[in-house]
Amino acid sequence: MTKSQITNSRVYIAQIPEGVAPNKSHFRTVTTTEDKPELQEGSIFVKNILFSLDPYIRHDFAEGAKEAEVIGFGFSKVLESKNPKFHVGSSYFFGTLPWSSYSVLRPQDLGETFNIDSIDKDVPLSAYSGILGASGLTVWDSINRVADLKKGETIYISSAAGTLGQLAGQIAKRKGLRVIGSAGTDEKVAYLKNQLGFDAAFNYKTQDKREALTAAVGPQGLDxxxxxxxxxxxxIALDLFNPHGRVVTVGLLAGHKGGELASPKNIVHLLLKQIRWEGYTVFEHFDQFENFWKEVTPLIKSGEFKYTESVVDGGVEDIAETYLRFLEGAYQGKVSLKFSDF
Incomplete structure (x- = not known):
């Protein structure tokens, strides 16, 4: 390999039939030796160092294509730059990146990539892929913009032991709500109650969800x-709601795992109880990062907001397997893969 060449590994995903959970056969890692790219004005060339593993990953299939590169959130360092906002070697960036060793980010890609030179050095870098990253912003902004939480209400959070659920519960407690959560292991349930202060929590894999949630909500009803x-x-939630309840849907974990999506037979409750059901995605609200960091970072540093994370050392060839294990619930808290050669 010469100085003008790089060894680059990329992860590809095959089209997955609807209703099928992803497995190893759907992913392929390809390693090539190639010339360093010639950058156009406004572009940067980066070495990727850490990937945030989230249920959501993007895969844009060209017409007729049977596989595509996987796109997720990640961190990188700039190796070459033709963009005055991004400086070689001195900056960390995070945003949407392909699962690969190196990437070229064009001007049109940089709308979802952030220069975070000003990150707080007292907070681990991995936190910016989780509780202080897009996951944390999703929770903070959706709760402030959509959920309309009121002191004394009851909130239920599904998949509450993950990054989003952990933060959602703590924000709700801080606002004076009664917080109920569910998780997939007894250890995670104990963490929700004993460490994060949830008022109630249950194991959705070993308990009947309707019975467990109904008992936890009690006569106060769900808001x-x-x-x-x-x-x-x-x-189940629609049956338990008080009038003027709110459903805030921000995740699609069942779909990512090949499960059956929501199709409630009692959707008439939206009318009868005047319930509001709204979906939220973070991609239109990245302009709120500075406000989010200003409010939440001090709470992380002080220990008022707690979080767990699993940072796995590995290479590009390990991303897919780690992602699949994450979907199976093998880790607690935010899951990231950090390249072992960084």
Whole structure:
């Protein structure tokens, strides 16, 4: 390999039939030796160093294509730049990146990539892929913009032991709500109650969801369902809602795992109880990062907001397997893969 060449590994995903959970056969890692790219004005060439593993990954298939590169959130460092906003070697960036060793980010790609030279050095870099990253912004902005939380209300959070659920519960507690969560292991349930201060939590894999949630909600009724799964749980919530309840759907975990999506038979409750059901995605609200960091970073540093994370060392060839294990619930909290050669 000469100085003008690089060894680059990329992860590709095959088209997955509807209703099928992703598995190893759907992913392929390809390693090539190639010339360093010639950059156009406004572009940067980066070495990727850490990938945020989230249920959501993007895969844009060209017409007739059977596989595509995987796009997710990640961190990188600039190796070459023709963009005055991004300086070689001195900056960290995070945004949407392909699962690869190196990437070229064109001007049109940089709208979703952020220069975070000013990150707080007292906070681990990995936190900016989770509780202080797009996941954290999703929770903070959706709760402030959509959920309309009121002191004394009851909120239920599905998949509550993940990055989004952990932060949603703590923000809700801070606002004076009664917080109920569910998770997939007894250890995670204990963490929600004993460490994060949830008022109630249950194991959705070993308990009947309707019975467990009904018992946890009790006669007070339910006011907000913070939905990270988009499965039939919403049908249970609709039955338990007080008038003027809110469903805030921000996750699609059931779909990412090949499960059946929500199709509530009792959707008439939206009318009868005057319930508001609204979906939220973060991509239109990246302009709120500075406001989000200003409010939440001090709470992270002081320990008022707690979080767990699993940072896995590896290479590009390990991303797909780590992602699949993450979908199976093998890790607690935010899951990231950090390149072991960084």
């Amino acid at each position: 907000v369902y913070y939905d990270l799964v988009f499965d039939n749980t919403v049908e």
